[in-house]
Amino acid sequence: MEFYRSAVGKKWVMGVTGIALLGFVLAHMIGNLKVYLGEGQLDSYAHFLRELLYPLLPKTVTLWLMRTGLVIAFLLHIHAAASLTLLNRRANTAYRGPRDLAVASYASRTMRWSGVIVAVFLLWHLADLTWGVTPMAPEGWTAGAVEANLAASLSRGGVAVLYIVANLLLGIHIYHGAWSLFQSLGLAHPSYNRWRRWFAQAFSAVIVIGNVSIPIAVWTGWVG
Amino acid sequence: MNITLRAWRQAGPSDEGGFETYQVSDVSSDMSFLEMLDVLNERLTLEGLEPIAFDSDCREGICGACGVMINGRAHGPQAATATCQLHMRSFEDGDTITVEPWRAAAFAVIRDLVVDRSAFDRIIEAGGFITVATGSAPEANLTPVPKETAETAFDAAACIGCGACVAACPNSAAQLFTAAKASHLSLLPQGGAERYVRTERMVDTMERFFGSCTNHGECEAACPKQISIDFIAMMNRDYVKAKVKNRGNA
Numbered sequence: 474m475e476f477y478r479s480a481v482g483k484k485w486v487m488g489v490t491g492i493a494l495l496g497f498v499l500a501h502m503i504g505n506l507k508v509y510l511g512e513g514q515l516d517s518y519a520h521f522l523r524e525l526l527y528p529l530l531p532k533t534v535t536l537w538l539m540r541t542g543l544v545i546a547f548l549l550h551i552h553a554a555a556s557l558t559l560l561n562r563r564a565n566t567a568y569r570g571p572r573d574l575a576v577a578s579y580a581s582r583t584m585r586w587s588g589v590i591v592a593v594f595l596l597w598h599l600a601d602l603t604w605g606v607t608p609m610a611p612e613g614w615t616a617g618a619v620e621a622n623l624a625a626s627l628s629r630g631g632v633a634v635l636y637i638v639a640n641l642l643l644g645i646h647i648y649h650g651a652w653s654l655f656q657s658l659g660l661a662h663p664s665y666n667r668w669r670r671w672f673a674q675a676f677s678a679v680i681v682i683g684n685v686s687i688p689i690a691v692w693t694g695w696v697g
Numbered sequence: 698m699n700i701t702l703r704a705w706r707q708a709g710p711s712d713e714g715g716f717e718t719y720q721v722s723d724v725s726s727d728m729s730f731l732e733m734l735d736v737l738n739e740r741l742t743l744e745g746l747e748p749i750a751f752d753s754d755c756r757e758g759i760c761g762a763c764g765v766m767i768n769g770r771a772h773g774p775q776a777a778t779a780t781c782q783l784h785m786r787s788f789e790d791g792d793t794i795t796v797e798p799w800r801a802a803a804f805a806v807i808r809d810l811v812v813d814r815s816a817f818d819r820i821i822e823a824g825g826f827i828t829v830a831t832g833s834a835p836e837a838n839l840t841p842v843p844k845e846t847a848e849t850a851f852d853a854a855a856c857i858g859c860g861a862c863v864a865a866c867p868n869s870a871a872q873l874f875t876a877a878k879a880s881h882l883s884l885l886p887q888g889g890a891e892r893y894v895r896t897e898r899m900v901d902t903m904e905r906f907f908g909s910c911t912n913h914g915e916c917e918a919a920c921p922k923q924i925s926i927d928f929i930a931m932m933n934r935d936y937v938k939a940k941v942k943n944r945g946n947a
């Protein structure tokens with residue numbers, strides 16, 4: 474607790490929760506790609522998630538454990554981000570003349586915005602495909618009909634654009650995040666620093682290409 | 698060369714302050730930036746005006762006194778160069794140059810381009826030293842230091858405490874300074890003994906004054922001594938370890 478009170482501690486927590494969220498985003502993207510395997514594959518994958526570790530644990534228990542972990546990671550990540558942002562506002566005084574940043578990337582300068590927009594999109598996405606709340610969810614949304622719901626949702630042009638934009642922003646966020654977290658966790662060394670950049674580039678590219686392909690596939694009629 | 702200088706003028710800490718524009722003519726391209734200010738100040742003095750206050754001491758890039766914001770870059774456009782070593786040949790004839798003091802909540806403007814950097818002294822007092830009994834010096838060769846370790850420690854020890862890292866940081870974080878000052882001691886055997894206590898105290902003190910690092914990397918780009926942000930990662934790791942190792946003595 475005392476550790477979390479410090480800013481370095483909060484950044485460490487952001488790094489650890491960031492890794493958990495990256496793991497989720499990767500697993501989620503791989504799961505999504507099941508739509509390409511043909512009729513019924515996505516539905517049975519969704520069903521499989523509900524039976525994970527069954528009969529060791531009752532049905533849906535594993536899923537709920539993972540969901541609880543993710544919610545906790547999200548809340549910690551956002552709490553740390555918000556409180557460090559306030560700390561930085563207090564510590565900073567604006568220049569009156571021009572400011573010429575030398576190396577800060579677009580991604581690193583927009584972490585707060587990309588993060589907040591991704592969070593809002595996430596709620597929208599849950600209402601759309603998990604909870605089936607209109608007007609986010611498409612007409613005729615049916616619990617368990619994962620693939621049909623997905624196709625119906627993404628065949629709405631505006632929604633497809635929203636998914637694409639949100640995933641690009643997610644990609645921008647994790648492009649900086651997947652590099653930055655090593656720094657926050659104290660894992661930097663001349664022998665592997667170059668590799669950190671590659672890792673961040675590859676990771677964000679894989680996530681964005683995988684996820685963005687789906688609305689495009691629905692739009693071109695390839696899926697759904 | 699002829700230069701138009703937009704300089705920040707502020708009579709004291711509580712004064713509003715603002716930019717004033719000056720024409721500086723017949724500037725030699727071999728002059729340093731500070732010599733250009735000297736020339737202008739001599740003229741202002743002869744005209745009965747207040748000269749522009751700025752800090753400087755060694756004028757050879759080793760004391761850390763001279764930093765100012767030049768056209769939005771800490772220490773100006775040239776990499777790895779303190780303001781005193783920046784020459785007017787880095788600019789074009791007819792340029793308009795804007796100079797401003799470092800800005801951070803912890804660096805209050807004292808006058809014109811001079812800021813109060815004593816928050817750095819608080820960080821050093823918290824742990825930027827080693828606790829040894831003075832008296833007869835021990836035989837130096839009794840404490841072997843591998844060359845690579847000595848080199849790395851020396852890279853960190855090159856920090857001149859100028860404050861450019863804070864000035865360049867959009868978060869006004871002092872991570873690079875604090876990391877340099879902690880690791881140049883902690884890497885060596887004499888300083889290694891107090892490594893974790895030092896890190897914890899220095900970081901906690903730093904956070905009383907400065908912002909939190911978001912890994913933009915602006916500090917490393919602005920640092921006249923090219924201190925690497927790898928030292929920040931080392932400090933972050935030591936801080937986590939310190940929380941486990943230190944038993945309430947910090």
Ligand code: HEM
Nearest residue numbers: 487488491494495554584588589592650651653654657911
């Ligand atoms: C829910 C809304 C989110 C907000 C408000 C948010 C905000 C932030 C902020 C302000 C930072 C710090 C920027 C920095 O220091 O470089 C950050 C870092 C990070 N974020 Fe997020 N983020 C959110 C969601 C996510 C998601 C969904 C992921 C996972 C894919 C993620 C992964 C990361 C990673 C890996 C880091 C780097 C952590 C570090 O430097 O230690 N974030 N986030």
Ligand code: SF4
Nearest residue numbers: 856857859860862920
């Ligand atoms: S780390 Fe570099 S920029 Fe920061 S105070 Fe030391 S010398 Fe100046």
Ligand code: FES
Nearest residue numbers: 756760761763781
């Ligand atoms: S005057 Fe000493 S570093 Fe510039």
